[in-house]
Amino acid sequence: MGVPFVVSGPGLPAPGGGVDDGAVVHTAPAPGLTVAATARRLGVAPGTLRTWDRRYGIGPSDHAPGRHRRYSMADVARLELMQRALVRGVSPGDAARYAMSVPEPELARLPPDADEARPRVGGRVLRLPGVGGRARGLGRAALALDSVAVSDLLADSVRSDGIETTWDEVVRPVLGAVGTRWADTATGVEVEHLVTACVSAVFGALLGGADRSAGDVRPVLLAAMPGEQHALPILALAAALRAHGVAHRYLGADLPAGALAAATRRTAPVAVVLWSLMPQTADPEMLSAMPRTRPRYRTFAAGPGWDGAALPQRTGRLTSLRSAVATISAAVLV
Ligand code: B12
Known part of the structure; x- marks a missing residue:
């Protein structure tokens, strides 16, 4: 999806545009993205963006009371940083603090996400009440069809918490939510298949290697x-x-x-x-x-x-x- 900003040079336009970054002068005012457009770009619900703004102070940097929210390119870049951290299982508060701590000129220089160029998919969130950061991260990565993040997150969880906890606290809530979403909306079979493939690969890999059980036992x-x-x-x-x-x-x-x-x-x-x-x-x-x-x-x-x-x-x-x-x-x- 395209973003209606003109970005030239290494920096990003500051809210309102017309910024001299030392090399290039941006003369066109940057109108910014609406909440709905930003939500679509990130693949989250608009309400999530408002919650992040209210709870963690990560929102449109020039939002004046009474005016519609407009996210500048730098604001969007911060939200994307936050989202990447969330997908890795970081708590929302820490992810927002990290995203806010990156100085604006640095935002444009950060390496892009592995599949930044992919179109955003999903657009809606999974309902995952009361789950931990890892399950939320898994849900987000799954909706984004980011199989690398899904597999990494599962493998990290198995390494640190073991199979039973990973299954009960991370995989099951997400599969349950995917199943409910499918039953309610008849959508998301692709998400279900992607999660299935990643869980099968990560758990399946654990079946190989040296068998710790004695040689001649009945299985x-x-x-x-x-x-x-x-x-x-x-x-x-x-x-x-x-x-x-x-x-x-x-x-x-x-x-x-x-x-x-x-x-x-x-x-x-x-x-x-x-x-x-x-x-x-x-x-x-x-x-x-x-x-x-x-x-x-x-x-x-x-x-x-x-x-x-x-x-x-x-x-x-x-x-x-x-x-x-x-x-x-x-x-x-x-
Ligand atoms: C992934 C998935 C698939 C994948 C399965 C891939 C795979 N390799 O396993 C695929 C795409 C193949 C699939 C196909 C279908 N699916 Co399906 N699927 C699911 C989904 C999302 C997760 C299944 C799962 O692993 N559940 C296990 C965990 C996550 O469920 P849980 O409730 O937390 O666990 C309970 C128990 O299982 C137990 N438990 C949990 N873990 C463990 C472990 C052990 C060892 C034990 C003993 C117990 C136990 O504790 C819980 C309390 O009872 C569910 C949604 C859901 N809520 O289960 C739908 C779901 C099971 N599927 C459903 C349907 C309808 C289908 C299809 C008929 C769809 C279709 N039209 O083709 C086909 C049927 C295929 C078939 N013949 O089996 C329905 C079943 C309704 C029903 N009860 O009959 C569900 C519930 C979706 C829904 N909300 O309607 N599906």
Whole structure:
């Protein structure tokens, strides 16, 4: 999107234009961007800009009471700096202080964001009440379709807080908000796919490398039920079990019953975990028809799809990532 400013030389026009930066004289007055245009450019809601102004003092530098707000090019550059810091998980207060601390002549010399040239996408915010800075950063990066920022943020979070916290406090709120937005507005499938791809890549990478579990142990088999494409929660479980040193085989989404039976016979698992998110994929008969092996294995029905299903006796229920890690770890150690 173009911005109606004429910028010549290394500096940026000060509010009102007509500034001599020592090299070039800007004679045309710079009208500035309206709140709506600035919001569109940044991919945030207009209300967010007003809130940032009111709470953190980052707004139009020449705003006079009673007049419409107009953001100068320098104001927009500061907001973009703030937004970049937010995407990295910095709190809004700190991000605004940082953006305000950069002297105006420096703003134009800062290196551009990696994909500055891309068109702004999304335009609306995700509703993420009560979440932390990382989840907000993830939501913003996701709406901007900034897969580099999404992946970096996820990898940082896993490094510093571990898989369970990253899943429960960062990924889940954003996926929930993306799902709600889709249900409400029928938009954002591209955001959902981008987040899915990044979570799959970051969590999937944790499954490789040296296995800390002993060589000859019976693994836990993890799979999503036939027809169930929602596999991220069970991938999160696989990554968390790996971090806890529990041997497992992750068999992914939509596993046919015959393939599960074959894998069960071949690997002599200590436990089999079957994930269902949608009730229509939770088929208790498939649990009853699982092959019998010696030694026996435990069976767990994981996820909200199984709520209310009549499960075969001795099938365990797993309803959250943390409790699943604890229950499976205990079952494996017995
Ligand atoms: C990502 C996503 C997709 C991706 C999945 C990619 C992947 N590889 O996983 C794709 C694009 C494939 C997809 C497709 C579809 N999706 Co979808 N999708 C989602 C989304 C945004 C996140 C799914 C997810 O991972 N949820 C897990 C977490 C984030 O959910 P949660 O509520 O916080 O978690 C609960 C439990 O799962 C549990 N829990 C959380 N983590 C863990 C971990 C473990 C180990 C355990 C045991 C428990 C547990 O605790 C919570 C309390 O119950 C949801 C929105 C949502 N709120 O879930 C929609 C959603 C699940 N999808 C939905 C729909 C309708 C579909 C489609 C039918 C759309 C279509 N028309 O094609 C298809 C169905 C495909 C299929 N046959 O499975 C609906 C399902 C409605 C329903 N209940 O039946 C949802 C709820 C969106 C909505 N708001 O309507 N989807």
